[in-house]
Structure formats: structure tokens, C-alpha cells
Amino acid sequence: MEEVLRRQIEKIVTLTDEEFRFVLTHFTARTVKKHQYVVQAGDPAPNDHFVVKGLLKSFYTDDLGKTHILQFAMEDWWISDPQAYHNKVNATLHIDCLEDTQLFFISIDNREKLCVELQKMEYFFMKKTTAGYIALQRRILSLMSQKAEERFNQFIQLYPTLLQRVPKALIASYLGISRETLSRMSAH
Amino acid sequence: MEEVLRRQIEKIVTLTDEEFRFVLTHFTARTVKKHQYVVQAGDPAPNDHFVVKGLLKSFYTDDLGKTHILQFAMEDWWISDPQAYHNKVNATLHIDCLEDTQLFFISIDNREKLCVELQKMEYFFMKKTTAGYIALQRRILSLMSQKAEERFNQFIQLYPTLLQRVPKALIASYLGISRETLSRMSAH
Structure with missing residues (x-):
């Protein structure tokens, strides 16, 4: 399971065994059953989740009770409520599992610590965030046009x-x- | 004009005078007239633009010739074609000026160099990208719901x-x- 996370990071930066062990101390492994929630709107959502195996979705429930799917995340993807995660506010999104899921999560505090301790991890997260930004922009264009x-x-x-x-x-x-x-x- | 850029950066990280002078060597000042383009679809778009004064818009023209506005950028905002900028491919967006505009631009190569040379600038760009990501996600939810x-x-x-x-x-x-x-x- 650790190897999946290592391969994910090493797509962007190279790590020594020792560095990877150090990175790993900032993550927590977790198994979540189908239908279980990892983030609930209204609660704090201090973790970003890397999917080792399984499938999740994030969604928003509007004032009329209608749900809107924002994202799916399967193997090798990351999922969080980014606003709640980065700004340390309560979640506006729900995230639950569509299949039994194995994941690693990292808290925003651990991520910030890790980025200071190991600059190449800041570079890694920067690349992931940038790729996510580009994907969201493509989605907006798609919704509009x-x-x-x-x-x-x-x-x-x-x-x-x-x-x-x-x-x-x-x-x-x-x-x-x-x-x-x-x-x-x-x-x- | 330099001071506006410095205030923008110092909202997130503190710079000594010497550090700021160093940062500044990676940027180029430019004045652009109303209606002029800074990015054209089909061309390379290797620069990210910080607006000191003025107003720009980025837009996409679909196959039927209809235009879709993706973003406005006024004082203190940044604007680019992020996919073209980060992935070094040709632009799919146009960016032009709605008013006479003064800006600083930074090429992707200079940005990458600067982030290696001065780690706090990597932190600065990370924070800006993350804020942009959160804003795009809010926009998607708004379009959907x-x-x-x-x-x-x-x-x-x-x-x-x-x-x-x-x-x-x-x-x-x-x-x-x-x-x-x-x-x-x-x-x-």
C-alpha cells in the first residue's frame, strides 16, 4: 500500500528510501467501507485523501436538497474539500465512498510541516494543485460551452x-x- | 509600480529589500492599451500577468464562434492561460485589455528558477494557486447549483x-x- 503512494509522489519528484519513510510519517492509512463518509458538510475537514484502492465522490447539497457531484476519485487520485482543508473552516461538501476504499490521508498541518522540512514535497504539491487548477478550468469551459x-x-x-x-x-x-x-x- | 507588486507578495511572505530586488529581476513591466491582446489562442503563452492598474479578460471562442468569458482581472489579480503557461503548450484562451493596463509579467521559466532560488516564493505561488483552485471550485458549484x-x-x-x-x-x-x-x- 505504501508503494502506491511512493509511485504517486515519484511521478513528480525522486525520493530516497529514507526520505520516503520520513514522508510516510506524515500520512495515516485508513480503510473505509462503501457508503461511509470521510467528510461531512458542517464538520471540520482537515484531511486530504490519496486513494490507494476504491472510489469516492464529493458532492454539495443545495438549499432545496438537490445534490451536485463535484468530483470522483479513484486509485491514484486525491480528494478533499479544498476550501475547508486549506482555510481550516468547516466543510461545505460531503465526501463518501462508492466502493470499499483504502486510502492515506494527510492533515493540512502535517502537509505544511512536511513542505517546510522537505522542499521537494512543496514542489510535488504545487504540481498537483496546478494540475487540479487546470482540470477545473477545463471543466468550467465545458459547463459553459x-x-x-x-x-x-x-x-x-x-x-x-x-x-x-x-x-x-x-x-x-x-x-x-x-x-x-x-x-x-x-x-x- | 514596483511597490504594488511588493505589497501583493508581502500579503503572504515577508521580503527584505534585497530579496525583493532579486524577485523583481524575474519580472518584466509592460504597458498595454485597451483592446490589445496579451495572449492569443494558438500562440505560445509563456507568461503569467500581475495587474498593477487596469482590467483584462480571458475568454474562449468555441467552434461556433461564440465567446465565453472565463475570468476578469483588475488591480492586484493575476491572469494567464494556465494550461498553456504551466504545460508549455499553445494557448486555447485569448486575453485582452478592457482598459489601458500596466502589468508585470513573469515567464514560466523565470518562475521556476525563482522558486528554486528563493523558497518563500514557491510558498507564495502555492498559496495563490490554492486560492485560485478554491475560487474555481466555488464557480463550478455556482454554475451547477x-x-x-x-x-x-x-x-x-x-x-x-x-x-x-x-x-x-x-x-x-x-x-x-x-x-x-x-x-x-x-x-x-
């Missing part, structure tokens, strides 16, 4: 695995399209 | 100055609502 069908086709291209593992109703919510529209499209 | 009127009211609350300086048609495009809807709402 693409029709439902184009958004769905782009989703299939980007995340073919998710199409197999995530219930269609949740994909429809993520894409901001109706369940009926999605069923019609995925029948082709 | 809020009605036109709620989006407009949130925009007024967050950016009262922009409402005075930006033509209504551009605000409508930014919010993803029709010009007519916006005119109706802003008449109240």
Missing part, C-alpha cells in the same frame, strides 16, 4: 474506467445533465 | 467594482446567462 452530448463524450474519453464503476445517475449529476438525457446517449 | 439571479447577486457581492467597470454583456457571458436576463435583473 459544451452541449450535454459533448460533455458526456469528453467524460468517456477522459475517464473510461469511471463509466464502468459509477452509477449513471451520479455521472449525470457530475455532468449537470438529466438522467434521461444520459440514458439516451449511453444507449448508443 | 445556482439560478441566474443567485449567480448575479453573488457576483455583485464578490466583485462590486467589476459591475461598474465591465460592460453588462461581458458579465452576462461570464455568468453564463443571457444579456436580456441580466438587464432585467440589474434594473432592480
Whole structure:
């Protein structure tokens, strides 16, 4: 399980065995069952989660009780409520498991400590945050400029695995399209 | 003009006079006229821009020729095509000036050099990127879950100055609502 985290970090920076053991002391391993929550809106959410195995989603429930899926996270992905995590405020998002999940989490305090202690980890997190920023911007453009069908086709291209593992109703919510529209499209 | 950049950086990290002079050698000052472009889709876009005075917008033109406003940037804000900037690929966005503008730009190569030379600047850029990430996520939630009127009211609350300086048609495009809807709402 540790090796998965090491490979993730070493995609961006190289670590000696000793450095990786040191990095690891800042993380905590956790197993979470399907349907269990790791973040609940209204509670503190001081951890960022790296998925070793399994699948989670983050979502927002609006004032009318409607849920909006913000993100999925499967193997090798990170998931948190970024506003709650970085600004140390209570969560506005929920995060729960769509499958039994193994993960490593790191608290914001440990992350800040680690970045000071080992500069290459600051570089690592900077690269991850930047990649996340670019992905969010692409998503905004997609929400603004693409029709439902184009958004769905782009989703299939980007995340073919998710199409197999995530219930269609949740994909429809993520894409901001109706369940009926999605069923019609995925029948082709 | 230098002092504006220094205040921006010192909101997050403290610099000695010598450090700031060193930071400054990585930036270039530039004056740009209203309607002029600083980034054009299809061209390389190796610079991130810090606005000292003035106002810019970034936008995407879709296959049908329709434009979608992604971002405005006025005093104290940063603007780039982040994908082109960080991944060193050609731009997909345009960035032009809505007013005569004074800015500092920093190339991605200079930024990377600066972050290695002066670790607190890596921390500074990390904080800025994280804040940008959180803002984009809030925007996605807003696009997914809020009605036109709620989006407009949130925009007024967050950016009262922009409402005075930006033509209504551009605000409508930014919010993803029709010009007519916006005119109706802003008449109240």
C-alpha cells in the first residue's frame, strides 16, 4: 500500500528510501467501507485523501436538497474539500465512498510541516494543485460551452474506467445533465 | 509600480529589500492599451500577468464562434492561460485589455528558477494557486447549483467594482446567462 503512494509522489519528484519513510510519517492509512463518509458538510475537514484502492465522490447539497457531484476519485487520485482543508473552516461538501476504499490521508498541518522540512514535497504539491487548477478550468469551459452530448463524450474519453464503476445517475449529476438525457446517449 | 507588486507578495511572505530586488529581476513591466491582446489562442503563452492598474479578460471562442468569458482581472489579480503557461503548450484562451493596463509579467521559466532560488516564493505561488483552485471550485458549484439571479447577486457581492467597470454583456457571458436576463435583473 505504501508503494502506491511512493509511485504517486515519484511521478513528480525522486525520493530516497529514507526520505520516503520520513514522508510516510506524515500520512495515516485508513480503510473505509462503501457508503461511509470521510467528510461531512458542517464538520471540520482537515484531511486530504490519496486513494490507494476504491472510489469516492464529493458532492454539495443545495438549499432545496438537490445534490451536485463535484468530483470522483479513484486509485491514484486525491480528494478533499479544498476550501475547508486549506482555510481550516468547516466543510461545505460531503465526501463518501462508492466502493470499499483504502486510502492515506494527510492533515493540512502535517502537509505544511512536511513542505517546510522537505522542499521537494512543496514542489510535488504545487504540481498537483496546478494540475487540479487546470482540470477545473477545463471543466468550467465545458459547463459553459459544451452541449450535454459533448460533455458526456469528453467524460468517456477522459475517464473510461469511471463509466464502468459509477452509477449513471451520479455521472449525470457530475455532468449537470438529466438522467434521461444520459440514458439516451449511453444507449448508443 | 514596483511597490504594488511588493505589497501583493508581502500579503503572504515577508521580503527584505534585497530579496525583493532579486524577485523583481524575474519580472518584466509592460504597458498595454485597451483592446490589445496579451495572449492569443494558438500562440505560445509563456507568461503569467500581475495587474498593477487596469482590467483584462480571458475568454474562449468555441467552434461556433461564440465567446465565453472565463475570468476578469483588475488591480492586484493575476491572469494567464494556465494550461498553456504551466504545460508549455499553445494557448486555447485569448486575453485582452478592457482598459489601458500596466502589468508585470513573469515567464514560466523565470518562475521556476525563482522558486528554486528563493523558497518563500514557491510558498507564495502555492498559496495563490490554492486560492485560485478554491475560487474555481466555488464557480463550478455556482454554475451547477445556482439560478441566474443567485449567480448575479453573488457576483455583485464578490466583485462590486467589476459591475461598474465591465460592460453588462461581458458579465452576462461570464455568468453564463443571457444579456436580456441580466438587464432585467440589474434594473432592480
